[in-house]
Amino acid sequence: MLRLCSRLLRGGAVIGHLTSWSHTGPSPLRCFSVSHSCHGHRDYSLPNATWSRHTQELYRKYEELSKIGAWRRIPSYNSSVHHMADAPPRGSRVTRLFTRNLDQDGVGFEYSMFYNVAEKRMICIFQPGDYLEGPPGYTHGGCIATILDSTLGAGAMYICGKVMTANLNINYLNPVPLGSTVIVDCHVEKVEGRKVYTRGQVRSHDDQILHTEATGLFIKLNMREVDHSTD
Numbered sequence: 153m154l155r156l157c158s159r160l161l162r163g164g165a166v167i168g169h170l171t172s173w174s175h176t177g178p179s180p181l182r183c184f185s186v187s188h189s190c191h192g193h194r195d196y197s198l199p200n201a202t203w204s205r206h207t208q209e210l211y212r213k214y215e216e217l218s219k220i221g222a223w224r225r226i227p228s229y230n231s232s233v234h235h236m237a238d239a240p241p242r243g244s245r246v247t248r249l250f251t252r253n254l255d256q257d258g259v260g261f262e263y264s265m266f267y268n269v270a271e272k273r274m275i276c277i278f279q280p281g282d283y284l285e286g287p288p289g290y291t292h293g294g295c296i297a298t299i300l301d302s303t304l305g306a307g308a309m310y311i312c313g314k315v316m317t318a319n320l321n322i323n324y325l326n327p328v329p330l331g332s333t334v335i336v337d338c339h340v341e342k343v344e345g346r347k348v349y350t351r352g353q354v355r356s357h358d359d360q361i362l363h364t365e366a367t368g369l370f371i372k373l374n375m376r377e378v379d380h381s382t383d
């Protein structure tokens with residue numbers, strides 16, 4: 153998965169598509185905002201029956217904000233290659249994004265991301281399912297790290313194109329109950345050369361509890377790098 157991700161990122165297939173959205177206006181949104189699928193693949197960022205009332209309410213809030221132009225929903229497929237407009241056949245090898253690797257709704261990572269260009273901000277409405285348990289009844293810290301890394305990284309990608317995580321620092325302040333709804337609120341703080349500094353929080357759906365704080369350093373991949381890895 154890592155090699156695939158790295159190759160995709162270095163190859164520009166995924167991020168070229170993403171950056172073209174951020175720099176050239178709405179055209180790629182034809183692909184990103186289709187109601188339920190892109191290239192025939194399911195868009196997991198759309199609500200399903202396992203979403204709680206709080207998760208649905210937050211989703212609707214950002215969906216409404218999207219209608220007036222400030223935010224855009226980020227489609228989510230269960231394989232990296234499905235994010236590509238002209239994905240080449242991948243042969244018989246089946247890969248899955250770590251956050252979309254379960255076949256049952258509601259038990260793993262349920263989430264939907266929205267991006268605000270002007271604020272360089274990516275938010276993720278996240279509902280951790282029962283298979284993400286760490287301490288009894290609470291979400292595993294590694295899962296919280298994963299959703300933070302994904303949200304911070306997605307925000308960095310929209311600003312800077314191809315990036316990989318170099319450093320992730322997390323302070324776990326309050327445990328996240330399984331089945332609860334939290335908002336992962338991330339932004340790009342500054343860009344220095346190839347280094348993209350990001351910061352984020354995980355808060356309860358009503359903003360009353362600060363669960364987690366994080367910073368992430370992402371490195372823009374060197375365009376001259378050639379990945380000689382093979383499958």
Ligand SMILES: CCCCCCCCCCCCCCCC(=O)SCCNC(=O)CCNC(=O)[C@H](O)C(C)(C)COP(=O)(O)OP(=O)(O)OC[C@H]1O[C@@H](n2cnc3c(N)ncnc32)[C@H](O)[C@@H]1OP(=O)(O)O
Nearest residue numbers: 157166226232235301302305306309316317318319345371
């Ligand atoms: C958008 C919607 C979604 C759709 C999307 C579709 C799906 C698409 C998959 C996405 C899924 C998400 C996934 C999450 C993100 C991962 O999980 S990424 C996976 C985890 N990360 C890794 O495996 C990275 C492993 N590390 C590396 O490959 C290399 O170390 C790096 C990060 C590419 C950097 O290597 P490099 O290009 O050789 O850069 P290098 O010259 O060493 O350093 C450049 C600069 O950064 C600094 N630096 C490098 N590392 C560090 C560090 N750890 N600490 C501090 N400074 C550092 C250097 O000091 C240097 O600074 P300057 O000298 O320029 O001031």
